[in-house]
Amino acid sequence: MAxxxxxxxxHHELPFWRKYIFSTDxxxxxxxxxxxxxxxxxxxxxxxxxxxxxxxxxxxxxPIIGQYFGDANMPGGIMLPxxxxxxxxxxxTIMVFLAIVPMVFGAFGNYVTPLQIGAPDMCFPKLxxxxxxxxxxxxxxMLTSFWVPGGAANSGWTSYSxxxxxxxxxxxxxxxxxxxxxxxxxxxxxxFIATIVQLRAKGMTWFRMPxxxxxxxxxxxxxxxxxxxxxxxxxxxxMDRLAHTSFFLPSGLVVGGEVMEVSxxxxxxxxxxxxxxxxxxxxxVLILPAFGIVTEIIANNTRKPITGYKSLVFSVLTxxxxxxIVWAHHMYLTGMGTRVSAFFxxxxxxxxxxxxxxxxxxxxxxxxxxxxxxTPMLFALGFLPMFGIGGLTGLPLAFNATDIPLHDTYYIIGxxxxxxxxxTIFAIFAGIYYWFPKITGKMMNETLGKIHFWLSIVFxxxxxxxxxxxxxxxxxxxxxxxxxxxxxxxxxxxxNPIMSISAWLLALSQIPFxxxxxxxxxxxxxxxxxxxxxxxxxxxxxxxxxxxxxxKTPPVVYHNPYDYSMPGAKKxxxxxxxxxxx
Amino acid sequence: xDIPYIVKPRPDTGVFNAKLGIWLFLASEVMLFGALFSxxxxxxxxxxxxxxxxxxxxxxxxxxxxxxxITSSITMVMAWASLMLKNFSKFxxxxxxxxxxxxxxxxxxxxEYGAKFEHHMFPKTSVYFAIYxxxxxxxxxxxxxxxxxxxxxWGPGSKMWKTQPERFTNRVEVSGLFWHFVDLVWIxxxxxxYLL
Amino acid sequence: xxxxxxxxxxxEHEHHSFEELNKHIQKHVRIYISVFAALMVLTIVxxxxxxxxxxxxxxxxxxxxxxxIKGSLVACFxxxxxxxxxxxxxxxxxxxxxxxxxxFGSILFHSDIVKN
Numbered sequence: 001m002a003x004x005x006x007x008x009x010x011h012h013e014l015p016f017w018r019k020y021i022f023s024t025d026x027x028x029x030x031x032x033x034x035x036x037x038x039x040x041x042x043x044x045x046x047x048x049x050x051x052x053x054x055x056x057x058x059x060x061x062x063p064i065i066g067q068y069f070g071d072a073n074m075p076g077g078i079m080l081p082x083x084x085x086x087x088x089x090x091x092x093t094i095m096v097f098l099a100i101v102p103m104v105f106g107a108f109g110n111y112v113t114p115l116q117i118g119a120p121d122m123c124f125p126k127l128x129x130x131x132x133x134x135x136x137x138x139x140x141x142m143l144t145s146f147w148v149p150g151g152a153a154n155s156g157w158t159s160y161s162x163x164x165x166x167x168x169x170x171x172x173x174x175x176x177x178x179x180x181x182x183x184x185x186x187x188x189x190x191x192f193i194a195t196i197v198q199l200r201a202k203g204m205t206w207f208r209m210p211x212x213x214x215x216x217x218x219x220x221x222x223x224x225x226x227x228x229x230x231x232x233x234x235x236x237x238x239m240d241r242l243a244h245t246s247f248f249l250p251s252g253l254v255v256g257g258e259v260m261e262v263s264x265x266x267x268x269x270x271x272x273x274x275x276x277x278x279x280x281x282x283x284x285v286l287i288l289p290a291f292g293i294v295t296e297i298i299a300n301n302t303r304k305p306i307t308g309y310k311s312l313v314f315s316v317l318t319x320x321x322x323x324x325i326v327w328a329h330h331m332y333l334t335g336m337g338t339r340v341s342a343f344f345x346x347x348x349x350x351x352x353x354x355x356x357x358x359x360x361x362x363x364x365x366x367x368x369x370x371x372x373x374x375t376p377m378l379f380a381l382g383f384l385p386m387f388g389i390g391g392l393t394g395l396p397l398a399f400n401a402t403d404i405p406l407h408d409t410y411y412i413i414g415x416x417x418x419x420x421x422x423x424t425i426f427a428i429f430a431g432i433y434y435w436f437p438k439i440t441g442k443m444m445n446e447t448l449g450k451i452h453f454w455l456s457i458v459f460x461x462x463x464x465x466x467x468x469x470x471x472x473x474x475x476x477x478x479x480x481x482x483x484x485x486x487x488x489x490x491x492x493x494x495x496n497p498i499m500s501i502s503a504w505l506l507a508l509s510q511i512p513f514x515x516x517x518x519x520x521x522x523x524x525x526x527x528x529x530x531x532x533x534x535x536x537x538x539x540x541x542x543x544x545x546x547x548x549x550x551x552k553t554p555p556v557v558y559h560n561p562y563d564y565s566m567p568g569a570k571k572x573x574x575x576x577x578x579x580x581x582x
Numbered sequence: 583x584d585i586p587y588i589v590k591p592r593p594d595t596g597v598f599n600a601k602l603g604i605w606l607f608l609a610s611e612v613m614l615f616g617a618l619f620s621x622x623x624x625x626x627x628x629x630x631x632x633x634x635x636x637x638x639x640x641x642x643x644x645x646x647x648x649x650x651x652i653t654s655s656i657t658m659v660m661a662w663a664s665l666m667l668k669n670f671s672k673f674x675x676x677x678x679x680x681x682x683x684x685x686x687x688x689x690x691x692x693x694e695y696g697a698k699f700e701h702h703m704f705p706k707t708s709v710y711f712a713i714y715x716x717x718x719x720x721x722x723x724x725x726x727x728x729x730x731x732x733x734x735x736w737g738p739g740s741k742m743w744k745t746q747p748e749r750f751t752n753r754v755e756v757s758g759l760f761w762h763f764v765d766l767v768w769i770x771x772x773x774x775x776y777l778l
Numbered sequence: 779x780x781x782x783x784x785x786x787x788x789x790e791h792e793h794h795s796f797e798e799l800n801k802h803i804q805k806h807v808r809i810y811i812s813v814f815a816a817l818m819v820l821t822i823v824x825x826x827x828x829x830x831x832x833x834x835x836x837x838x839x840x841x842x843x844x845x846x847i848k849g850s851l852v853a854c855f856x857x858x859x860x861x862x863x864x865x866x867x868x869x870x871x872x873x874x875x876x877x878x879x880x881x882f883g884s885i886l887f888h889s890d891i892v893k894n
Contacts, residue, residue: 120583123599190606198592198599199585224610229617236621236716245705245712247621265709270624274617549583596862636828648821652852656814659856663810666803668796762856769848773841777828 022133024125025548029132030111031439036136037103041425043143044094047087049503054079055482056500073151084480085154086170090142092157093174096282097181098139100424104289105185105223106135108431109192109216111439115538115546116210118201118555118577123194131188138180145173156478158279161248161271165240166255172241175234182231185223192220201537203557208576210536210561211312215292218320219285226281226324233274240266247271269334276327284323286420287387288316290427291358294380297430298362299562300534301377302369303572306562308361315354315361322351332400333407341400348398355391359384370565370572375449379430382457383423390418393468408478411471414464422460429456429513436517437531441544442524448516455509462502466495533573535563540575589748604756608763611724615767618720622713622774633710635776640694644776647690648768654683655765658732658758665751670743673754677736680761684729691722714775721771724764731757813855820848 013019023029053062059078062069066077073083110128114121122128145152150168153159164171196217200209236247244262248271251264291312299306306312328336328344362384371377393415396402406412429452436444474488482496483489530539538546541555555577563574591598626632661676698704698711705715735754742750824844832840854860 120585123585124603125585127603186607186610189610190603193606194599194603197595197602198587198597224606225613228610228614229620232614232617232621235720239705239712239716243705245716246709247625247712247716263706263708263712265625265629266712267624267628270621273624274621277617551583554583641825641828645821645825649818652814652817652821655852655856656810659810660807663803663807667800759857762852765856766849766852769852770842770845773824773828773845777825778834778837778841 022129024121024129026110026114026122026125026128027439027546029128030107030109032132033102033106033110033135034108036139037099037107040094040098040139041100041103044091044099045507047091047094049507050079051084051087051091052500052503054084054480056497058481058484079480081480082154083151085156085478086146086152088478089153089156089159089174090146093153094142095420096157096286097178098135098142100286100420100428101185101282102135103428104293104424105192105216105219105285106132106188108289108293108428108435109188109219112435112538113192113213113216114195114199115542115550116213116536117196117199117204118537118541118551118557119195119199120549120551120554122191123198124191127187128191131184131191134180134184134187138177138184141173141177141180145170145177148173158275159237159271160275161237161240161266161268162250162253164237164271165249166260172238175238175241178234179231182227182234185227189220189224189227192216193224196220201555201557204576205557207310207313208557208560210292211295211306211309211316212289212292214313214316215288215295218316219288221320222281222285222288222323226278229274230278233271236274237271269331272331272334273327276330277324279330280327281323283416283419284319286424288319290383290387290424291316291362293427293431293434294383295362296534296536297376297380297434298365299564300434300532301372301374301380302366303372303564304365304369304562305560305564306361307365307367308357309560309562311357311361315357318354319351319358322347322354326351329398329403332403345398345400349395352391352395352398359388359391374433375444375446375453376430376434378450378453379426379433382453383426383430386418386422386426386457386460390415390420390423393418405474406471408476409471410467410475410477413477414467414471417464417467421464422457426456429453432517434532435538436520437527438538438544438546440521440524441527442520442522443527443531444520444524445516448512452509452513452516455512456506459502459506459509463499463506466492466499470495530575533571535559535573535575536561537576541577589746589752598752600752600756601759604759608759611763611767615717615720615770618713618717619770619774622717625709625713629709635774635778638710639714639776640697641776643690643694644772647687648772650683650687650690651765651768654680654687655762657683658761662751662754662758665743665747665754668747670740674736674740677732677754681729681732681736684725684732687725688722688729691718717771717775721764721767724767728757728761728764732761809855813851817848817851820844820851824848 020028023032050062053060061077062074062079063077066074069077069083073080073086110122113119142152148169150170152170153164153167153174155164155167155171159171159174196209196213236245239245240247240249246262246264246266248268249260249262249264249266250268253260253262253264295306295312326344326348328340329348332341332344366381373381393411397406397412397415433444433449436442470483470489470492473492475483475486475492479486479489482493484493527544529542529544532539534540537555537557542550556579557576558578558580559574559576561576563569563576565572566574585599586592587599589598591601595602657676657679661673661680664670664672664676695715703711705712735750735757739753740750742753824841827840827844828837830837
């Protein structure tokens with residue numbers, strides 16, 4: 001008679017819209033995040049390809065499709081500066097907030113985490129659904145902003161005041177969209193942390209958790225504690241724009257030759273502090289789940305335990321903590337005093353240490369391994385040096401003195417893109433190829449996968465390596481003509497078409513992947529429950545695809561996460577839930 | 583497989599799921615209000631002539647509102663304690679008082695805001711007013727949300743007492759934690775805005 | 779699933795009879811009332827000290843000091859932090875306070891240097 005707290009073992013089937021549209025099952029929600037994020041990844045990529053036309057051939061009409069962007073954006077097919085700025089601001093915003101984070105945290109995190117810890121679902125399934133739909137709403141708002149008068153936000157993804165204060169309507173839409181996205185992330189973070197803390201299966205102690213789960217846990221804490229200040233800032237900028245307050249407007253600001261009729265007394269620097277307080281942890285949100293994905297795949301495809309599992313865990317916890325106290329290294333040019341600057345330079349250099357430890361542990365894990373060069377492993381292996389380049393190019397940026405000439409140049413763009421593009425996005429590809437069999441019950445085609453990998457890594461480098469050269473030559477970011485009207489840039493202008501063509505070829509290189517993805521769902525080779533001979537619970541304790549509720553009976557964990565090639569074991573992998581012989 | 587620890591706590595953490603969830607949420611709220619407080623500090627430090635709170639805001643009204651919220655906090659915890667003692671009618675009484683006190687707080691706030699608007703003092707008038715209205719406005723929004731949840735648990739939500747009393751008690755405890763937090767924020771807001 | 783006996787799992791305590799639970803809750807109620815009284819007194823104190831002629835720095839320190847005491851009373855007793863099992867909560871709170879404090883401090887630092 002006492003009601004079950006959770007009547008999910010249903011005797012009646014849920015209607016289609018409740019089973020697949022407003023589902024509360026973490027796997028469906030994970031897929032919803034994945035599909036939506038993929039759309040935004042594609043959309044953001046298209047924005048960049050448009051920009052790269054302007055950069056390679058400034059002032060030239062874009063052939064064939066240029067006429068469809070309207071006279072407000074591209075009269076005669078020639079891009080206006082305002083439109084270029086919108087493309088830039090929205091490319092960044094969409095890639096960071098609508099594509100990467102929802103993919104690595106919302107999609108991979110949601111689908112895999114409960115399975116890997118032996119839980120039936122997330123702690124709060126309804127909240128999970130709400131998180132997704134908040135994200136969806138935020139995405140719609142961001143997309144719609146392209147069609148409002150004045151176009152989308154065009155003050156950079158960083159929306160610095162006072163420019164963002166006086167920008168066109170699109171900026172208000174950006175702020176409102178951000179409020180939805182932040183809410184989605186906060187609710188998601190609460191869910192992840194509670195799930196990992198409370199719903200680990202019996203025997204799943206903290207140090208038996210796959211590193212993927214540790215990475216998701218730290219990421220969730222970053223989202224939980226770093227996003228609220230940006231939410232506060234967004235509210236304040238909205239009030240500045242709509243209620244004519246002066247949170248970020250200094251006294252006596254002159255716009256268009258006239259003094260602004262506001263109370264003044266505000267601080268543009270305040271916006272920067274609040275933005276970067278989120279902004280820096282945000283970049284760790286972009287990379288930590290990628291570390292998690294890559295670690296799973298490397299362990300599985302070297303057939304040996306990860307070297308330095310505990311170092312990985314303590315490093316990721318340290319990164320999480322330190323990431324909150326480095327933010328002003330994005331603000332070295334704001335006139336801060338030497339004491340404050342020294343503090344942030346120190347913390348920034350310190351945070352490079354755990355990052356290096358993680359990368360080193362992953363490299364060392366390859367030593368003595370029986371490496372299988374399948375597609376997920378290729379992307380995971382490619383991730384390592386690419387992220388290495390991204391990280392190492394960050395070192396001069398940590399120091400105030402060397403940052404000053406490089407700040408806001410293409411060097412910066414090269415630095416962070418190496419980390420996110422051939423970094424995180426490669427990890428995403430690796431994860432898709434790896435977990436595809438668990439989700440669909442089919443294997444993806446290896447030949448198409450290898451073609452996808454080799455083309456992608458070549459063209460990624462073609463786009464981003466020249467950026468360091470341009471940056472060191474002094475080419476600023478956000479110049480809509482790519483430097484063609486600047487003396488200092490003349491010597492490196494030749495790189496623009498090279499980068500642009502690489503970008504367009506990178507787009508074409510995704511075709512084998514897309515064909516592979518869709519074809520394999522129906523025509524792919526049938527996969528067993530554990531085609532990779534993996535040790536973690538999502539492969540060993542649940543069928544393919546996992547049913548609602550994941551496990552028929554709660555799994556019990558006996559082993560560490562990466563017990564590959566254990567001495568005396570019958571097989572070269574020991575599932576985590578395999579009972580220990582008495 | 584059902585989701586465990588919805589009602590009974592997990593032994594090693596000592597909490598049921600929703601309690602951990604609400605504490606995590608409150609941690610994020612600390613960061614939200616903390617960011618606004620930090621903004622207040624930066625703006626005030628950068629300002630040549632920041633007015634003293636007591637010269638602009640009504641200290642007796644603010645003190646009264648502080649007492650109102652603190653009282654609502656104790657009625658809130660008494661509502662939960664009543665449920666622990668299986669006394670549903672006492673729960674209704676205390677929960678009702680909590681909601682009522684929340685309403686009193688909002689009425690006083692509305693009166694204060696109205697008085698300011700009448701004297702042409704709006705958020706755009708100065709940065710002091712901008713941060714005052716934003717901080718107290720966000721706080722008032724949280725008071726409203728708390729009242730909505732408390733109202734639901736007092737009204738239609740209280741049906742769960744008959745079928746799952748422990749789970750209902752947990753819900754009241756969790757929403758109580760949120761309510762105490764709203765009180766906590768005001769404990770800091772009041773001296774900072776009204777007295778300093 | 780649900781308990782057969784009157785076992786209330788109140789996080790940190792297990793009671794084997796309703797009478798025990800009753801006594802336990804009554805003890806808590808007495809604590810709540812004392813805390814309430816303390817909070818009232820501290821509120822009066824907060825307002826009273828604002829009439830003292832202190833320098834800005836001293837006034838801020840004193841006001842915040844009293845607010846922290848009041849806040850701790852609410853958190854520890856009304857929100858039961860003091861009797862929760864693990865240091866989870868204390869760590870959570872400390873982490874958040876620490877971060878906010880650092881944020882706070884850094885901004886103070888920054889604006890100070892800029893003014894000079």
